Amino acid sequence: MELWYTEKHTDSVKFSIQVDRQLYSGQSEFQRIDVFDSKEFGRFLTLDGYMMLTEKDEFIYHEMMVHVPMAVHPAVKRVLIIGGGDGGAIRELVRYPTVEHIDLVEIDELVVEVCKKHLPQTACCFNDPRVHLHFEDGLRYIRHCEDEYDLIIVDSTDPFGPGEGLFTKEFYGNCYKALKADGIMVNQHESAFYADDAIAMQRAHKRIVQSFLISKVYQAHIPTYPSGHWLFGFASKKYHPTADLNGVKWNALGLKTRYYNTRLHAGCFALPNYVEEMLRDA
Numbered sequence: 001m002e003l004w005y006t007e008k009h010t011d012s013v014k015f016s017i018q019v020d021r022q023l024y025s026g027q028s029e030f031q032r033i034d035v036f037d038s039k040e041f042g043r044f045l046t047l048d049g050y051m052m053l054t055e056k057d058e059f060i061y062h063e064m065m066v067h068v069p070m071a072v073h074p075a076v077k078r079v080l081i082i083g084g085g086d087g088g089a090i091r092e093l094v095r096y097p098t099v100e101h102i103d104l105v106e107i108d109e110l111v112v113e114v115c116k117k118h119l120p121q122t123a124c125c126f127n128d129p130r131v132h133l134h135f136e137d138g139l140r141y142i143r144h145c146e147d148e149y150d151l152i153i154v155d156s157t158d159p160f161g162p163g164e165g166l167f168t169k170e171f172y173g174n175c176y177k178a179l180k181a182d183g184i185m186v187n188q189h190e191s192a193f194y195a196d197d198a199i200a201m202q203r204a205h206k207r208i209v210q211s212f213l214i215s216k217v218y219q220a221h222i223p224t225y226p227s228g229h230w231l232f233g234f235a236s237k238k239y240h241p242t243a244d245l246n247g248v249k250w251n252a253l254g255l256k257t258r259y260y261n262t263r264l265h266a267g268c269f270a271l272p273n274y275v276e277e278m279l280r281d282a
């Protein structure tokens, strides 16, 4: 008998992956956690039935979340990751020897445990001595931070359930306060193609624009997310995401990446007309 994982992307669109076997299924205080194995995408993690990552395409998401701001800010030392319990953002960040301290604030400890056991490809660097884990709600944690971080990475679930608070004006305002005078925040910014995602995307953009002087959106191709076209937010107190890109310096680090490069960096902020319009109208 064939087994399929199916996610509803809209009321009339479904996305399915044939599953070889289910590796884990459990319910935490916050959400249902499942891990599957598949021929095409390898292992994948879903929360409350929504795709979080697959072994085959997670490199796109995590490289774009981390290397875009790291190639712009000249001296990132202290980083806050909110969400990100799969460890993918940490894996990319610890490749920079200049990063001194990483706080990861994940609401659900069970996500980290399950990923350590079943998704070693992303959950491989929690033991790095620079990484400090805090199991609490990012919305609450950030209220008490001030002038502390060079970079904040909001690697959250979608704007419902536990992730809802991470798309609010209060949260973005507190991220601004938690950043140093030249700090950068990047966030997973939903997508523009399907109406419900687009509404969430516009709402998030509007709120970030209200909090930050520089607020841009960039894109990547992520096959397992709804529509396959995904957006990220880049909000900053000082640096412009393309004018302040230091490609020579980043390339001199010699980091091997599979998706990100500094030519793509310049291009990923050039958005399709329909997305630009939505952002203008937000």
Ligand code: SAM
Pocket: 047, 051, 052, 053, 061, 082, 083, 084, 085, 086, 105, 106, 107, 108, 111, 136, 137, 138, 139, 155, 156, 157, 158, 161, 162, 163, 164, 165, 166, 188
């Ligand atoms: N790449 C993923 C995506 O966009 O689909 C995000 C993956 S990561 C697993 C998201 C994490 O955010 C989850 O582990 C979830 O538990 C965590 N999370 C959700 N709401 C949170 C909150 N309020 N504070 C901290 N972490 C939160």
